Amino acid sequence: xxxxxNDLEKAINSGLTTAVKxxxxxxxxxxxxxxxxxxxxxxxxxxxxxxxxxxxLIDITAVDxxxxxxxxxxxxxxxxxxxxxxxxxxxxxxxxxxxxSITKIFPSANWMEREIFDMYGIxxxxxxxxxxxxxxxxxxxxxxxxxxxxxxxxxxxxxxxKKKVIYEPVKLDQEYREFDSQxxxxxxxYIKQDKxxxx
Numbered sequence: 001x002x003x004x005x006n007d008l009e010k011a012i013n014s015g016l017t018t019a020v021k022x023x024x025x026x027x028x029x030x031x032x033x034x035x036x037x038x039x040x041x042x043x044x045x046x047x048x049x050x051x052x053x054x055x056x057l058i059d060i061t062a063v064d065x066x067x068x069x070x071x072x073x074x075x076x077x078x079x080x081x082x083x084x085x086x087x088x089x090x091x092x093x094x095x096x097x098x099x100x101s102i103t104k105i106f107p108s109a110n111w112m113e114r115e116i117f118d119m120y121g122i123x124x125x126x127x128x129x130x131x132x133x134x135x136x137x138x139x140x141x142x143x144x145x146x147x148x149x150x151x152x153x154x155x156x157x158x159x160x161x162k163k164k165v166i167y168e169p170v171k172l173d174q175e176y177r178e179f180d181s182q183x184x185x186x187x188x189x190y191i192k193q194d195k196x197x198x199x
Contacts, residue, residue, distance in 0.1 A: 005030060005085060011051040012087075016042060030087045036099045039076075039091060043102050046078060046087060054078035054087055057106040060113060062120045064146045071095045072122055076102075093122070101127040119144040138167070 005025050012032065013020055019038040024031050034042050046054040058077040065071055070092035078087045093099060101124040102109045113124045114133040121142040124130055132139060136156075141148050151170045159166045 004083065008051065008083065008085060011049070012046070015045055015049060015051075030085065031090065032087065033090045033092075036074075036091050036093050036097060039089075039102060040100050040105070042089060043076070043078075043105050046089075047105060052080060052087075053082045054080045056081065057102075057108055057112075058086070060102075060109060060116060062116045062122060062144075064120060064144065066146050068092075069094075072120060074099060074116070074122065098123040098125045100125050101130075103128060118142070121145065 005028065009023055009025060009030055012030070013023055016032075016034075016038075019034050019042055020032050021035065022033040032042075046052045056079040058079050059075075060077075061075050063073045063075065065073065072093050072095070074091045074093065076089040076091075078089070080086070091099065099122065101113055103113065104126075110128065111133060113127055114130060116122050117124065117127075117130055118132045118134050119142055135143065140153055143152070149170075153170060154167045155170050156165060156167055158164070
């Protein structure tokens with residue numbers, strides 16, 4: 001642990017006082033936990049404070065913990081070129097809780113927040129253009145939630161008769177549902193049965 005990182009942690013804790021619920025240094029990076037309502041003041045402090053100078057937003061992402069009371073964790077990654085240091089800010093929120101948008105502080109957050117909204121269904125207050133960015137317009141559900149089915153709810157294909165792209169409910173063959181993954185060398189049971197019947 002470098003002394004400068006320890007100094008930075010002390011400066012952030014004293015500057016943000018009650019906003020920081022927990023802070024720690026791990027893998028030569030500083031981690032802080034805050035509440036959702038403190039995100040604007042925290043990001044502003046980290047960007048403008050002379051000791052911090054976290055002037056670049058690297059990424060915003062989210063994690064889904066369906067069994068936890070606060071289901072989602074939003075993670076902000078900031079970089080300080082001048083101090084050659086990184087900080088990771090974590091927020092835990094409920095399923096229906098909105099988070100203030102930081103697009104006025106970091107305009108690059110626009111697409112990152114839209115991606116989180118599209119993939120997880122997490123809403124950002126005062127976002128200038130909060131709509132889907134990766135999935136189609138009529139898409140239902142949120143693909144990165146852990147309760148979302150791996151196959152999705154609908155499939156897309158081009159219909160030769162209708163001469164356009166159509167959406168249909170996902171249809172899985174029974175063989176796919178009962179896929180035998182026990183031994184790749186022996187093959188699945190239904191293939192063996194077919195071979196024996198053909199003999």
